[in-house]
Amino acid sequence: MPAVTVKDITILPRVLSNPSARARKVKSITTAPQGHEGEGFPVRRAFAGVDLADLDPFIHLDQMGEVEYAPGEPKGTPWHPHRGFETVTYIIDGIFDHYDNHGGGGTISNGDTQWMTAGSGILHIETPPEHLVVSGGLFHGFQLWVNLPAAKKWSPPAYQHLVASDVALLSSADGGALLRVIAGEIDGFKGPGSTQTPITLVHATLQPGAELRLPWNKSYNALAYVLNGNGSVGDEKHTVTTGQLITYRDGDLIVISANKTQDSKSPELDVLILGGQPIKEPVAWMGPFVMNTKSEVLKAFDDFQKGVLGVVPPNWDKSKRPLQRDGIGYKLGADLTGVHGTPEELQES
Numbered sequence: 502m503p504a505v506t507v508k509d510i511t512i513l514p515r516v517l518s519n520p521s522a523r524a525r526k527v528k529s530i531t532t533a534p535q536g537h538e539g540e541g542f543p544v545r546r547a548f549a550g551v552d553l554a555d556l557d558p559f560i561h562l563d564q565m566g567e568v569e570y571a572p573g574e575p576k577g578t579p580w581h582p583h584r585g586f587e588t589v590t591y592i593i594d595g596i597f598d599h600y601d602n603h604g605g606g607g608t609i610s611n612g613d614t615q616w617m618t619a620g621s622g623i624l625h626i627e628t629p630p631e632h633l634v635v636s637g638g639l640f641h642g643f644q645l646w647v648n649l650p651a652a653k654k655w656s657p658p659a660y661q662h663l664v665a666s667d668v669a670l671l672s673s674a675d676g677g678a679l680l681r682v683i684a685g686e687i688d689g690f691k692g693p694g695s696t697q698t699p700i701t702l703v704h705a706t707l708q709p710g711a712e713l714r715l716p717w718n719k720s721y722n723a724l725a726y727v728l729n730g731n732g733s734v735g736d737e738k739h740t741v742t743t744g745q746l747i748t749y750r751d752g753d754l755i756v757i758s759a760n761k762t763q764d765s766k767s768p769e770l771d772v773l774i775l776g777g778q779p780i781k782e783p784v785a786w787m788g789p790f791v792m793n794t795k796s797e798v799l800k801a802f803d804d805f806q807k808g809v810l811g812v813v814p815p816n817w818d819k820s821k822r823p824l825q826r827d828g829i830g831y832k833l834g835a836d837l838t839g840v841h842g843t844p845e846e847l848q849e850s
């Protein structure tokens with residue numbers, strides 16, 4: 502159950518759709534393979550098997566959890582670099598820490614978002630905090646990679662810390678779906694995230710039987726990912742379930758419905774809805790780097806080896822992670838393509 506809810510959804514602004522608006526038809530439905538991040542961190546790789554051209558301006562999406570950790574169990578990533586894009590980490594339930602080589606970072610929890618512009622290059626580490634490692638507990642969130650156009654790939658690294666209370670809350674016309682606008686705009690209501698190219702990012706929770714008819718910018722692509730629950734998509738009513746990604750064709754509206762009956766362990770339908778203006782540039786992606794050409798990707802690996810992207814802070818306290826296995830949590834660059842389950846071979850579009 503997401504941490505951000507409302508007691509009375511009827512007091513929220515309702516998103517109405519024009520009756521003559523054209524529902525987007527479903528182009529594809531794919532099922533995310535499950536894997537592990539770091540040492541035992543369960544993830545679903547939501548975009549696996551989908552053409553980069555259909556995802557543009559997005560690159561990668563991991564659903565992290567949902568998992569109930571036992572004490573001593575939570576694990577994060579080792580120190581690793583990024584260049585050429587942004588990571589957007591949203592915590593639905595639980596808590597996550599991040600640190601970077603510029604002394605930045607912080608803690609995000611229960612509906613907060615960390616928006617990190619890697620730009621020209623950064624080193625960071627993403628871990629559950631020590632007290633969660635000690636206590637165990639619920640953890641659920643996602644990390645989305647948003648591409649940067651060539652002109653912005655060399656921007657200085659930057660952070661936005663978006664707090665749960667700043668997210669714009671709206672209701673579907675039928676009052677059955679709660680919409681949390683994290684970035685971009687729905688019906689004139691803006692989310693707190695500042696974006697480098699035009700995108701919209703919404704976390705929706707649909708009650709059983711609810712139908713969402715969401716007006717969507719015609720010039721954006723449209724994707725929906727089912728975090729939890731059972732429903733159908735499009736006016737064609739294709740059935741979807743947990744871990745499935747939907748890509749839509751052109752149109753004015755995204756249509757998602759929740760089945761009247763849901764599983765007892767996830768009584769609502771939770772969906773991430775996202776889209777943006779396609780960047781329409783060549784993508785060259787390998788491991789933690791997303792550039793325009795193969796030579797830029799190879800240069801990023803070379804720059805990382807030379808320390809151009811920075812080094813692990815000399816004052817990094819290894820003792821803060823006593824429950825991490827030796828080497829995990831502070832060893833730099835042991836397996837760059839293993840972090841975030843990113844490709845070991847160059848992906849190009």
Ligand code: MN
Nearest residue numbers: 581583625627
């Ligand atoms: Mn990372």
